[in-house]
Amino acid sequence: MAQKAIREYDAKSILAKHWDKYFPDFTYACATVLVQNGAELQEAAKEKGWLNEKPLVAKPDMLFGKRGKNGLVLFKDQKPGDVSLEKAASWIDEKAAEKQAVYFSFDGDTPTGDPKVDYLTHFVVEPFTPHDQSEEYYISATCVGDDDVLYMSAEGGMEVEEGWDEKVTEVAFPITATEEEIAQKIKENVPADVKEEDKENFAKFAIGFFKAYRELNFAYLEINPFVMQGNKIELLDMVAKLDDTAGFMMVDAWGDVEFPTAFGMEEKSPEVLAVEEADAKTGASLKLTLLKPEARIWTMVAGGGASVVYADTIADMAGIEDLANYGEYSGGPTTGETKFYAETLLDLMTRQKDPQGRDKILIIGGAIANFTDVAKTFTGIIQAFENYADKMKEVGVKIYVRRGGPNYEKGLKDIKEAADRLGLYIEVYGPETHVTDIVRMALEGDK
Numbered sequence: 001m002a003q004k005a006i007r008e009y010d011a012k013s014i015l016a017k018h019w020d021k022y023f024p025d026f027t028y029a030c031a032t033v034l035v036q037n038g039a040e041l042q043e044a045a046k047e048k049g050w051l052n053e054k055p056l057v058a059k060p061d062m063l064f065g066k067r068g069k070n071g072l073v074l075f076k077d078q079k080p081g082d083v084s085l086e087k088a089a090s091w092i093d094e095k096a097a098e099k100q101a102v103y104f105s106f107d108g109d110t111p112t113g114d115p116k117v118d119y120l121t122h123f124v125v126e127p128f129t130p131h132d133q134s135e136e137y138y139i140s141a142t143c144v145g146d147d148d149v150l151y152m153s154a155e156g157g158m159e160v161e162e163g164w165d166e167k168v169t170e171v172a173f174p175i176t177a178t179e180e181e182i183a184q185k186i187k188e189n190v191p192a193d194v195k196e197e198d199k200e201n202f203a204k205f206a207i208g209f210f211k212a213y214r215e216l217n218f219a220y221l222e223i224n225p226f227v228m229q230g231n232k233i234e235l236l237d238m239v240a241k242l243d244d245t246a247g248f249m250m251v252d253a254w255g256d257v258e259f260p261t262a263f264g265m266e267e268k269s270p271e272v273l274a275v276e277e278a279d280a281k282t283g284a285s286l287k288l289t290l291l292k293p294e295a296r297i298w299t300m301v302a303g304g305g306a307s308v309v310y311a312d313t314i315a316d317m318a319g320i321e322d323l324a325n326y327g328e329y330s331g332g333p334t335t336g337e338t339k340f341y342a343e344t345l346l347d348l349m350t351r352q353k354d355p356q357g358r359d360k361i362l363i364i365g366g367a368i369a370n371f372t373d374v375a376k377t378f379t380g381i382i383q384a385f386e387n388y389a390d391k392m393k394e395v396g397v398k399i400y401v402r403r404g405g406p407n408y409e410k411g412l413k414d415i416k417e418a419a420d421r422l423g424l425y426i427e428v429y430g431p432e433t434h435v436t437d438i439v440r441m442a443l444e445g446d447k
Contacts, residue, residue: 003219003241004259007061009034009124011240014216014254022208025201026233032126034061037096038089041125045085055082055128058091060120062263065239068158069109070102072120076128083128092123102263116264129234131227133157134195136236138168139206140222141213147172150186150210152202154193156225156236173210183207198228205233216253217246245331247280271344275327278340284333286341288325295324296354297442300345302366302377302403303330306435310365313436317443324349332372338380346384350391359396359425361442364415368431369405378403378411382418389422398445399424400438404431 009032015022016030031050035041045051058074059067067073074091076082083091100120103111136156142149153160153168160167169191173182187203194202205228213221220241227234242254259276261267268276272288279286285304297314301307307328314323325348329341345362354360364381385392401415412428419426427445429438 004244005063005239005241005262006257007034007063007122007124007260008238008240009061009122010255010257011221011238012235014240014257015212015235017255018212018216018253022212023205023233024208025204026208026231028233028235029127032124034122034124035092036121036123038093041085041089041092041123050127051085051125056085056088056125057083057128058088058123058125060095060263061122061124062120063260064102064104064116064263066104066106066158069106069111070100072100072102088125092125095120096123118264120263122260129227129236131229131234135227135229136225137194137198137202137228138222138224139209139226140220140224140239141210141218142220144172147174148210148214149173150206152189152191152206154191154195160224179211182210186210201228201231217243217250219243244276244280245283245285248282271348275341275344278337282333282337284329284331284337286327286329286333286337288327288341288344290325290348292321292324293348294352294355295322296358296360297322298324298345298349298360298362299326300342300362300364300381301328302369302372304328306365306367309436310363310439313439314363317439329377330372333377333380335376335380335383338377339383340380342381342384343387346388346392349397350388350395353395359398362397362399363438363442364399364401364403365435365438366403366405367435369403369408372405373407374403374405374411375407375414376411378415382415385415385418385422385424389424392424397424398442399426400442401426401428402430402433402435402438 012030012032016028019028033041033044033048035044041051055076060072072095074083074088096119099117101115101117103113103115105112138153138156138160140151150171151168155167169189171185171189173185186206190199190203218240222239223235224237227236242257244259269290272290275286275288297318299310301310307326311323311326325345329338349360349362399419401412403412408430412430416426416428427441
């Protein structure tokens, strides 16, 4: 499962879109907007009357928590008087104008560790929900080992993490659990300190929540807190991650969801974003992380486990500063998908020569595939070679291949013949060679 964090706004939008299916006994207003500045908020108020009529809450929506403890939530009880549209717009512009220091850990109310510093670029604005603290609850779900685990607590809010073992009820479900088994187990494990008058509704909400978590392919879903007032539900704060390997079949269910870069992290390059977009449209797995694009060793590795092994081996033998990228292509990608992935790497790799005048190294590695047709994927790599051969020779690229699996003999034969025909340096090995031995060969050959 590949987990990708999404904005709170998108998480709430996904649940709202499917609310009647999973929570037919409850109402949820889903009044929320995502803006980047005060002017956008003022513009949104022309269509959404509640922005002018109700007291508001504003907070950053940039994949980090503890916003309250960082002083980054604007709400009614902070200062005398309601938060009006004008106040919210002004506050957003004020917080967006300068870089903000955000702490990710606290001892009580005291920040610990070093903060991340960056600009706030996205804010979510919602109506203020008047409620008593006793109406706040906590719920979340995620995958732990082979089970899905549901976490429930009668205490929501910033302090739920303190005394977690005492406050939170954990219920694990195997992947084979039926809807009836899940519902029964949730009913039996509603936290004892949930208010008596809320227990039945809490169980109903938790059952729908867990079903939505599973069927909508969330990898992690947390509401902290949600407010329960009879059959009325308000989702105050949400954290969510999606299983992006399911993206190709969840286009309609998720809608136009964004996978943003987390606060304090460098913005993703166009190439990485293009690979992510291609990955979302296929049942295969295409992953790319750029570490140091000017470095000389590039990898095109089949399989997530193998990619870790190759990265560790290169870091151990050559040093991490020589490793340009990290990623994988696996899960039976088509010839076209493999060609696109290979061309993306070759385009990045051939933009400049090694500063020290050394040949660059392209390692096409992998263990022994179970169901990926090696010859078919290598056809895509060969097509990429044909388009980039001149640039590869100009920069100076040496190719080392180690692969096994269905049709690997034909794949190795085809890629060797193609590289020879194109005048590219290549060494090709099958499963008789240790999976990472080509790293040693490449570095020794370089010397």
